[in-house]
Amino acid sequence: MSGFVKAGLAVLVLAGVPFFLGDYHNDVYRKLLLWVTLALGYNFLFGVCGQVAFSHFAFYGIGAYSIVILLFQLHLPLPLAALCGVGLCVLFALAVAIPSTRLEGFYLALATLALGQLFVVVLNEGGEVTGGTSGLANYRLPEVLGLSLRGPAYTGVIVLLLVFTFVVLARLDRSWFGRACRAVRDNPEAAAAMGIDVARTRVTAFTLTSALAGVAGMVYAFVDNTVNPPIFGIENAFLLLFMVIVGGAGRHAGAVIGAALLFLLPFWLAPLVGQHHVLVFGLLVVAAILFKPSGLVGIYDSVRARS
Amino acid sequence: MTASAPVLEVRGLAKHFGGLTAVGGVDFEVHEGEILGLIGPNGAGKSTIFNLIAGTHAASDGDVRFAGEPILGLPPHRIAARGILRTFQHNRPFGGMSLLDNVLVGAHVRFASSLWSIVAGRSRAEERERRERAEALIDFVGLGEARSADVTTLSFGQGRLLEIARALAGEPRLMLFDEPAAGLTPPELERLATLIRGIAARGIAVLLIEHDMHFLLPLAHRVVVLNFGMKIADGRPEAIRADPAVMDAYLGSYAAHR
Numbered sequence: 001m002s003g004f005v006k007a008g009l010a011v012l013v014l015a016g017v018p019f020f021l022g023d024y025h026n027d028v029y030r031k032l033l034l035w036v037t038l039a040l041g042y043n044f045l046f047g048v049c050g051q052v053a054f055s056h057f058a059f060y061g062i063g064a065y066s067i068v069i070l071l072f073q074l075h076l077p078l079p080l081a082a083l084c085g086v087g088l089c090v091l092f093a094l095a096v097a098i099p100s101t102r103l104e105g106f107y108l109a110l111a112t113l114a115l116g117q118l119f120v121v122v123l124n125e126g127g128e129v130t131g132g133t134s135g136l137a138n139y140r141l142p143e144v145l146g147l148s149l150r151g152p153a154y155t156g157v158i159v160l161l162l163v164f165t166f167v168v169l170a171r172l173d174r175s176w177f178g179r180a181c182r183a184v185r186d187n188p189e190a191a192a193a194m195g196i197d198v199a200r201t202r203v204t205a206f207t208l209t210s211a212l213a214g215v216a217g218m219v220y221a222f223v224d225n226t227v228n229p230p231i232f233g234i235e236n237a238f239l240l241l242f243m244v245i246v247g248g249a250g251r252h253a254g255a256v257i258g259a260a261l262l263f264l265l266p267f268w269l270a271p272l273v274g275q276h277h278v279l280v281f282g283l284l285v286v287a288a289i290l291f292k293p294s295g296l297v298g299i300y301d302s303v304r305a306r307s
Numbered sequence: 308m309t310a311s312a313p314v315l316e317v318r319g320l321a322k323h324f325g326g327l328t329a330v331g332g333v334d335f336e337v338h339e340g341e342i343l344g345l346i347g348p349n350g351a352g353k354s355t356i357f358n359l360i361a362g363t364h365a366a367s368d369g370d371v372r373f374a375g376e377p378i379l380g381l382p383p384h385r386i387a388a389r390g391i392l393r394t395f396q397h398n399r400p401f402g403g404m405s406l407l408d409n410v411l412v413g414a415h416v417r418f419a420s421s422l423w424s425i426v427a428g429r430s431r432a433e434e435r436e437r438r439e440r441a442e443a444l445i446d447f448v449g450l451g452e453a454r455s456a457d458v459t460t461l462s463f464g465q466g467r468l469l470e471i472a473r474a475l476a477g478e479p480r481l482m483l484f485d486e487p488a489a490g491l492t493p494p495e496l497e498r499l500a501t502l503i504r505g506i507a508a509r510g511i512a513v514l515l516i517e518h519d520m521h522f523l524l525p526l527a528h529r530v531v532v533l534n535f536g537m538k539i540a541d542g543r544p545e546a547i548r549a550d551p552a553v554m555d556a557y558l559g560s561y562a563a564h565r
Contacts, residue, residue: 003428168426175425175434176411176418179404183412186401193361193395195387195416195477204422250403 007163014159018152026151030158030223032263034216035243037162039259040252041212042240044169047249048178049205050185054237055096055112058119059089059210061232063217065123065130068227072139073129082218089214093207101202108206116234123229135228154222161219165212170252172208181205182250242285248295257296312375313338314481314512315360315391320369322355322536329355331536332369337481342503342513344527344544346520348556351533353516357485360514361393362386374480388416392474393483398466400458406450409458409469410441413476441476448472448502464495471502481512488522500526520557524548532556 014033018026042056066088070081092115100111123130130136141149149157172178180201183191188198221227239262247258262284266277273280292298313336322330330352337343347353358364360371362383371379378386387393392413401409414437420430445454448468453461461469467487474482484503488496503526507513517523523530524544532540532547534556540547547553 171425171428172422175420175430176415177422177425179408179412180415182404182408183401183415186403187399189363189383190395190399190401191412192383193387193393194412194473195384195392196412197382197384 003167007167011156011159011163014162015152015156018155026155028267030155032260033155033158033162034220034223035240035259035263036256037158037165037216038213038240039243039247039255040162040165040169041209041216043244043247043249043252043255044173044181045205045209046241046244047251047254048173048185049181049202051101051202051206052109052241053112053206054109054234054241055115055119055210056213056240057232057234057237058112058116059093059213060217060220061119061123061227061229062089062092063214064221064227064232065136065217066214067218067221068136068139069129071142072136078142078144082215085218086211086214089211090207093210094203097203097206101199101206108202113234116237120229120233123232131228133229135226137226137228139225141222141225149222158219158223161216165216166252168212173252177201177204239281242281246281246284246288246295248297249293251295251297254295254297261296311339314374315514316370316372317356317360318370318372320356320359320371321367322352322359322364323367328536330359333531333533333536333538335531335538335541337512337514339480339512340507340510342507342515342526342528344515344517344523344530345533346517346523346530347533349518350535351556352536353518353533354485355536356533357393357483357516360386361391361483387477390478390480391483392477392479392481394467394470394474394485394487396485396487396489398461398463398470400461400466400469402459404458406445406454406456406458406461406469407438407441410444410472410476411437413473414441414478416477437476441472444472444475447505448475449498463490464492464498467491467495467499468502471506475506479511481514482506484513484515484517486516486518488517488519496522 018029021029038056038060045051045053063085066085067081070076070084071078076084096111096115097108100108124133126132180191180196183194183196184198184201192198243258243262244255245258246262247256248254262281265280269277269280288295294301315337317333317335319332319334320330321328321332333356335343345353345356355364359366362381362385366379369379370377373389373391376389378389401412418433418437420433424430445451448471450465450468450472453465458469487499491499500522503513503515515523515527524547527544529542530544530547531538532553539552539556540550
């Protein structure tokens with residue numbers, strides 16, 4: 001019960017923020033919430049389960065494009081369209097994960113890199129269905145239960161998405177499933193000797209986090225009321241990986257801190273380095289890998305342990 | 308203890324690597340609560356038999372039955388799920404997890420809650436119950452003081468105890484020990500022997516692969532001796548000690564290694 005209270009409080013506080021922000025800052029805030037949501041899911045895949053994948057943004061895109069296409073080209077009702085969108089993500093995730101997890105970890109990275117690139121090509125060449133390079137625009141979220149969710153109210157939807165994602169992942173993490181994922185990451189052979197089906201655990205973790213990315217994509221589709229290809233490319237997939245490494249892989253707090261830092265850093269760095277903030281990110285990642293593989297959360301832990 | 312049906316029955320088990328015969332048709336069985344030692348000089352086929360039972364290698368021929376069911380050809384995780392859990396000769400802790408979580412991984416096959424019930428928050432009672440049992444196991448093996456230690460900083464002997472606690476958490480009917488005495492100090496060996504007796508006293512069948520005769524003979528209820536992939540003796544430790552074929556095998560291999 002206290003978990004419900006905490007989650008409820010988090011929703012209220014996070015959803016209350018946009019009422020004190022102007023349009024520009026509200027937009028930044030929404031994107032921040034989405035990045036944190038994506039980083040939480042990717043952290044479970046990469047940090048907890050130890051799988052290197054570059055398809056997280058492709059699934060985000062599959063969710064975003066499918067909800068728009070299903071709603072406005074096939075004219076499905078919203079709940080059915082959302083369900084089909086999740087179904088599509090699950091299907092694609094299984095199609096990628098089942099063959100590649102039978103091989104060693106390296107192949108999942110390659111397969112998902114290919115999927116990530118291919119997805120953007122398909123979007124660019126998709127003609128009227130995907131809107132080509134300019135994407136899809138000029139649509140509006142239908143009314144949900146008679147409510148028109150716009151402006152700060154829609155930010156509330158994003159907050160719900162974030163809290164939902166966090167609760168799902170946190171609960172899984174503290175269960176036999178989360179331990180199985182970590183065991184598979186740390187020592188697959190010993191994990192199998194303890195009765196863990198290594199391939200199945202990997203496929204489940206990949207499919208689950210990919211589906212969560214798809215759900216986030218559906219919510220994203222109505223943030224700007226436009227979807228276009230560059231968002232869903234490999235660059236952002238790498239940025240997500242950087243966020244998790246810098247924040248501290250394997251920890252929810254690490255994902256949140258890493259996402260917040262690398263998302264906000266360019267705004268502060270712009271006067272100093274202009275558009276070259278990626279250079280600073282590169283240095284941060286190299287520094288994290290070389291000096292503190294447990295990331296910023298690891299630094300916080302060791303400071304606290306000393307005092 | 309020999310009155311009951313055997314927990315593990317091994318019949319005509321064989322493994323060939325190309326033209327080389329590692330195990331050439333071996334028979335033995337282990338009963339509930341029994342400590343069976345499998346010994347032999349280097350290259351006798353002990354580890355191969357271990358890996359065949361645990362499912363990490365595929366057998367060339369023979370039959371292995373666990374609780375009456377054939378298990379040969381099952382992958383390792385399915386064999387573990389049936390109730391056969393093992394320790395590793397070189398400790399293999401899950402380095403990124405707490406000691407308690409390491410032990411809880413061992414209980415993996417005992418969890419019944421589905422992913423849906425976890426997400427719905429309905430698995431807490433089971434989680435709490437398993438956690439309490441794992442805590443009790445940590446005390447049982449004697450790791451109570453190391454409870455909050457980073458598992459990568461445990462001593463070799465403590466790491467071996469963690470291996471045992473982890474396997475016990477799965478509530479096995481048969482426990483496989485892969486050279487548990489290797490690398491331990493004399494006091495640690497004493498503690499290990501007591502622990503293994505305690506495990507057998509819980510009714511768990513114990514199969515020990517061991518190199519060290521001095522450790523094994525006072526501990527085992529029965530001993531199977533292998534040489535060049537064949538069984539050369541099977542009996543009580545006193546009989547094994549007096550068996551000329553066994554002395555020959557050990558002395559022979561000793562001479563050959565000079």
